[in-house]
Amino acid sequence: DQQVKQNSPSLSVQEGRISILNCDYTNSMFDYFLWYKKYPAEGPTFLISISSIKDKNEDGRFTVFLNKSAKHLSLHIVPSQPGDSAVYFCAASGMNRDDKIIFGKGTRLHILP
């Protein structure tokens, strides 16, 4: 049962344009959401997060949008740079003590020159 779904296995975007990565979740108890970035042969690194009391969080070129009614979040990267080519994992958790973080399958982003 996939509680966090990333339906696009891969995405190609021209350098300088906007990259939009999407994520859907099924568990209405989730109220904290994160995006991680992973390069080959490395561990995932934290990128940006958002709690359910917000609908937007921005950090430099990265913005995460949350639509609670649709159980959908998205990560916007603008402008996209070559170093953004990586696998992006969407993740979610509840705020209860000892809640684990559940990850999606990831979306591989290719930034084209």
Next chain:
Amino acid sequence: NAGVMQNPRHLVRRRGQEARLRCSPMKGHSHVYWYRQLPEEGLKFMVYLQKENIIDESGMPKERFSAEFPKEGPSILRIQQVVRGDSAAYFCASSPSRAGANVLTFGAGSRLTVL
């Protein structure tokens, strides 16, 4: 300030052997999580431990897999009698307190290959 350290980075085992993967959390972190990434799959939660306690092992296979996080020393993920399906990247992550409100810091992973 070293990050999450995992070793070995690569481990090759034959079917039926044992695999031991070690994880030293970041300094000051007392919560450890193990995730497994199968080829072409996402990160699957396996187990969440605090010092000397298993908090949530709902993602661990019922047989052959065990994990510990002793008072002293690294966390150990142990796989007995490995099979080819155990071949995967195993990632350890740590946090200073409970997850959900905190970001996990991941290690570089241990890649297990079962021949």
